[in-house]
Amino acid sequence: MAKRSAPEVNAGSMADIAFLLLIFFLVTTTIETDRGISRKLPPIQDENVEPPVIKQKNIFTVIVNRNNDLLVEDQVMQLGELRKAAMDFLDNGAGQGDEGCSYCKGAKDPASSDNPTKAIISLVNDRQTEYRTYISVQNELVAAYNQLRNREAQRMFGMDYTEMEAKYNDPNFRGNKDKLEKQIDEVKDMYPQKLSEAEPKS
Amino acid sequence: MSKFKKKKSGELPAVNTASLPDIVFMLLFFFMVATVMRQNTLMIENKLPFADQVEKLDRKELVMYIYAGKPSPRYQQKFGSEARIQLNDKFADVKDIQNFIYAERETKREELIPYLTTALKVDVETNMGLVSDIKQELRKAEALKINYTTRIGEVAKN
Numbered sequence: 001m002a003k004r005s006a007p008e009v010n011a012g013s014m015a016d017i018a019f020l021l022l023i024f025f026l027v028t029t030t031i032e033t034d035r036g037i038s039r040k041l042p043p044i045q046d047e048n049v050e051p052p053v054i055k056q057k058n059i060f061t062v063i064v065n066r067n068n069d070l071l072v073e074d075q076v077m078q079l080g081e082l083r084k085a086a087m088d089f090l091d092n093g094a095g096q097g098d099e100g101c102s103y104c105k106g107a108k109d110p111a112s113s114d115n116p117t118k119a120i121i122s123l124v125n126d127r128q129t130e131y132r133t134y135i136s137v138q139n140e141l142v143a144a145y146n147q148l149r150n151r152e153a154q155r156m157f158g159m160d161y162t163e164m165e166a167k168y169n170d171p172n173f174r175g176n177k178d179k180l181e182k183q184i185d186e187v188k189d190m191y192p193q194k195l196s197e198a199e200p201k202s
Numbered sequence: 203m204s205k206f207k208k209k210k211s212g213e214l215p216a217v218n219t220a221s222l223p224d225i226v227f228m229l230l231f232f233f234m235v236a237t238v239m240r241q242n243t244l245m246i247e248n249k250l251p252f253a254d255q256v257e258k259l260d261r262k263e264l265v266m267y268i269y270a271g272k273p274s275p276r277y278q279q280k281f282g283s284e285a286r287i288q289l290n291d292k293f294a295d296v297k298d299i300q301n302f303i304y305a306e307r308e309t310k311r312e313e314l315i316p317y318l319t320t321a322l323k324v325d326v327e328t329n330m331g332l333v334s335d336i337k338q339e340l341r342k343a344e345a346l347k348i349n350y351t352t353r354i355g356e357v358a359k360n
Contacts, residue, residue, distance in 0.1 A: 034265070036349040038347070038348070127330055132251045132360040135357075200330055
């Protein structure tokens with residue numbers, strides 16, 4: 001008897017086994033959503049502190065009722081128009097002298113906000129408002145800020161603000177982070193996000 | 203005789219499937235790498251709203267998840283159809299949130315605590331009353347960084 005070579009393993013069923021595993025992982029996979037709208041909650045305040053006096057024209061009121069309808073500055077509005085209205089309000093820049101806004105491109109309507117740094121958006125919900133409407137409104141208001149910030153960032157640094165922030169938050173970003181942070185802060189100071197949320201009415 | 207056997211028949215030769223396992227393995231590895239196993243079994247309906255002004259949550263270990271929504275059909279008999287909060291694997295009350303935050307903080311290193319973010323995964327049909335109660339509790343627990351987890355898409359799809 002000569003040296004016999006070892007018999008080859010039959011690999012014909014390997015594909016079946018691999019398919020079985022593949023199907024298992026396909027079924028169990030949930031691609032996790034880990035993106036969303038980031039916000040910062042205000043810390044709880046002392047009740048004795050008097051709220052600062054703010055001129056009515058510097059406040060942009062958005063009220064959402066229990067039927068998910070929007071009332072913006074005492075006028076009924078569709079969700080699609082909200083972004084434009086918020087941008088017009090923020091970018092108005094009617095202030096004179098020290099209160100003026102050199103970079104605003106708005107209508108300078110004296111009945112609207114003086115300066116983006118003073119403009120406040122106030123959002124009031126009803127307890128029965130649906131979460132989807134709330135998120136839509138939040139999204140539109142954040143979008144208004146982002147668009148204005150993008151415009152200024154493009155003008156000054158030739159880059160979108162959202163892109164700058166994404167780069168800043170990217171742990172693999174190779175570049176001057178300190179410089180980027182300064183630039184981001186500069187744009188943020190031009191259009192600070194002043195979005196106040198009242199306790200919902202029932 | 204072999205001369206006659208070699209004569210080509212009209213049949214097509216069989217497709218060689220020897221590389222099929224390789225292809226399947228490649229797919230398999232892709233899914234194995236891309237899979238994130240859920241830490242929590244959801245006991246509520248959790249259809250997230252759409253938004254397009256989103257930021258990415260980078261460090262998963264620094265995120266605490268709070269779920270809210272209607273209980274799933276099989277829990278509705280026991281828990282009713284009113285929207286509830288889910289923390290980890292259990293239904294919870296609004297007043298449990300503070301303890302949950304403190305317990306989560308205990309498990310993290312001290313220098314990372316300021317970077318902790320709370321992700322709110324709330325079903326689209328939930329009322330804002332519950333969401334504001336959650337937010338109020340988070341303010342009390344001083345967990346001020348929050349993120350409304352959304353799907354990416356136009357707001358009009360909501």
